[in-house]
Amino acid sequence: MRYDIRFSGSGGQGIITAGILLAQAAAIKGGKNAVQSQSYGPEARGGASKAEVIISDDEINYPKIVSPDIVISLTQEAYNKYTVDLKDDAVVIVDAAMVHEYDNIKHKVYNVPVITAVSEELGSSVSANIAILGTVNEICSIVKHEWLLDVIINNFPAKSSENNRKAYNIGIELAKKALGE
Amino acid sequence: MRYDIRFSGSGGQGIITAGILLAQAAAIKGGKNAVQSQSYGPEARGGASKAEVIISDDEINYPKIVSPDIVISLTQEAYNKYTVDLKDDAVVIVDAAMVHEYDNIKHKVYNVPVITAVSEELGSSVSANIAILGTVNEICSIVKHEWLLDVIINNFPAKSSENNRKAYNIGIELAKKALGE
Numbered sequence A, B: 001m002r003y004d005i006r007f008s009g010s011g012g013q014g015i016i017t018a019g020i021l022l023a024q025a026a027a028i029k030g031g032k033n034a035v036q037s038q039s040y041g042p043e044a045r046g047g048a049s050k051a052e053v054i055i056s057d058d059e060i061n062y063p064k065i066v067s068p069d070i071v072i073s074l075t076q077e078a079y080n081k082y083t084v085d086l087k088d089d090a091v092v093i094v095d096a097a098m099v100h101e102y103d104n105i106k107h108k109v110y111n112v113p114v115i116t117a118v119s120e121e122l123g124s125s126v127s128a129n130i131a132i133l134g135t136v137n138e139i140c141s142i143v144k145h146e147w148l149l150d151v152i153i154n155n156f157p158a159k160s161s162e163n164n165r166k167a168y169n170i171g172i173e174l175a176k177k178a179l180g181e
Helices: A015-029 A076-082 A114-122 A128-140 A145-154 A158-178 B015-029 B076-082 B114-122 B128-140 B145-154 B158-178
Strands: A002-010 A033-040 A048-056 A070-073 A091-095 A108-112 B002-010 B033-040 B048-056 B070-073 B091-095 B108-112
Touching: A002 A015, A002 A076, A002 A128, A015 A033, A015 A048, A015 A128, A015 A145, A015 B033, A033 B015, A048 A076, A070 A076, A070 A128, A091 A128, A108 A128, A108 A158, A114 A128, A114 A158, A128 A145, A128 A158, A145 A158, B002 B015, B002 B076, B002 B128, B015 B033, B015 B048, B015 B128, B015 B145, B048 B076, B070 B076, B070 B128, B091 B128, B108 B128, B108 B158, B114 B128, B114 B158, B128 B145, B128 B158, B145 B158
Parallel strands: A002 A070, A070 A091, A091 A108, B002 B070, B070 B091, B091 B108
Antiparallel strands: A002 A048, A033 A048, A033 B033, B002 B048, B033 B048
């Protein structure tokens, strides 16, 4: 089993953190191999950025994603830039408030109002990156929710635990709705 | 020009953050190509971890470090584990309080009391990862100090700016002493 996962969005949306947390959950809790990376080229000056995670039962020899299985896009610009090289059966998760134009004929696209829901329910969108972890993990079943939530809680100060737990669960609930459950 | 830089230590020392900040400074401010990554294998359960940065004027085709030019080790275990594959002319920077046994015949080792100095001067070792950026950048001249400090300041809440600026400068001063300036 192997997952090539790309988080994309703009600076300040916490996509690198999301990637690191997912990689740690898979490796530390799940005993998998994982590589988390970000590449910066001249395009790093622009608005869209990505963070990638590869999770595998086998050793990961080439640590760069060639074509992702799962792409999360939190802005339109990121969607446009980072969904051009997908596998045919790739899953794409886009934020409903930020991404309006997407191709859901070629790929399965889940359009999920993560940022709006987190802002409304928690008073700020700052933990939308935690919610998106709940969403992607519910849709794609990458690791046990419990493992990922443990890693999230352990990586932030105790005062953030309750907020992060709520954000993660908001993400799961939105995924269930998107899956039609 | 290319730098292969490995930060190593234990969880909670902020080495991934240090790697990300350095990569961003090189790419966003310096217009270089940069890749920042961490690999987690079954050994991720252990105490020592690493975060790697490659900075290059050219495109980076293979984004994994084969043998590093610069290694920073903030624990003895990390030193033992992550300095086995160095280039002959590699530079090694170790924290003086944490790393006591090292080989400074084969490689140039700078033994710098970063964690102690930050703890004493700032009341906590939490920004030792920022200080170590000042140290490695002063010793190895990777990017302009101004660029790296800008990226550091922009990546944390405003209330941390003064503390981070002090930590970075502590790191520079320690490096100057280590260089015999």
